[in-house]
Amino acid sequence: MADHNRPAPVAAPIHDLLVHRWSPRAFDSRPVAPDVLRSLFEAARWAASSYNAQPWYFIVGTKDDPENYQRVFGCFVEFNQGWAKNAPVVALSVAGMKFPHNGEPNRHAYHDVGQAAAYLALEATARGLQIHQMAGISPDKARQTFAIPEGHETVAGIAIGYPGDAATLPEPLRQRETAPRERRAASSFVFTGGWGKTSPIVAGK
Numbered sequence: 001m002a003d004h005n006r007p008a009p010v011a012a013p014i015h016d017l018l019v020h021r022w023s024p025r026a027f028d029s030r031p032v033a034p035d036v037l038r039s040l041f042e043a044a045r046w047a048a049s050s051y052n053a054q055p056w057y058f059i060v061g062t063k064d065d066p067e068n069y070q071r072v073f074g075c076f077v078e079f080n081q082g083w084a085k086n087a088p089v090v091a092l093s094v095a096g097m098k099f100p101h102n103g104e105p106n107r108h109a110y111h112d113v114g115q116a117a118a119y120l121a122l123e124a125t126a127r128g129l130q131i132h133q134m135a136g137i138s139p140d141k142a143r144q145t146f147a148i149p150e151g152h153e154t155v156a157g158i159a160i161g162y163p164g165d166a167a168t169l170p171e172p173l174r175q176r177e178t179a180p181r182e183r184r185a186a187s188s189f190v191f192t193g194g195w196g197k198t199s200p201i202v203a204g205k
């Protein structure tokens with residue numbers, strides 16, 4: 001059986017869940033049970049947010065409801081549709097850009113939607129699923145399709161499901177699916193004392 005694990009080659013010990021989260025493009029056709037999906041969005045619900053404004057919204061489509069699946073899927077760009085078509089669940093994340101308590105702009109709306117998505121991703125990993133987020137979407141089409149109101153912005157597409165066999169992907173994607181995972185060194189982004197001054201915490205890492 002194909003190995004759907006792609007553990008991160010970490011430079012310091014981190015939680016197993018974080019090691020095993022990754023963004024597959026090959027998804028198994030196996031559906032995701034409604035109670036499992038419910039838990040993924042419950043995880044998103046418990047993310048932290050500025051003023052506890054909880055600016056996240058998710059518009060979801062599952063393959064057992066082809067019409068609504070297609071409405072979400074139709075907002076993905078062609079490249080992403082090429083691989084996301086096998087995912088049993090697709091979604092769009094949307095940010096409420098104003099604070100409900102005073103109507104002022106929420107400068108951290110995207111940040112907090114991203115946090116909710118990260119929680120969703122980790123809950124998925126804990127349950128043997130993975131998600132793949134997408135910038136490659138049409139926000140205009142999403143606004144039109146779902147009547148997304150003014151003051152709200154579509155942030156990302158999300159494919160959700162059980163990871164599948166990389167061999168099912170066309171060649172360039174297959175290679176990317178199995179290539180070594182890479183990250184910048186912590187020394188390039190953790191600073192102390194001034195911009196660009198690597199923190200001693202991560203020096204040489």
Ligand SMILES: Cc1cc2nc3c(=O)[nH]c(=O)nc-3n(C[C@H](O)[C@H](O)[C@H](O)COP(=O)(O)O)c2cc1C
Nearest residue numbers: 021022023024025080132133134135136137156181
């Ligand atoms: C906000 C966001 C947008 C992304 N957009 C796309 C996309 O449009 N298409 C795609 O194939 N992958 C997309 N990705 C996936 C990233 O390429 C992937 O997360 C990154 O390469 C790191 O890989 P990993 O998630 O497996 O660790 C996106 C990820 C995020 C978080």
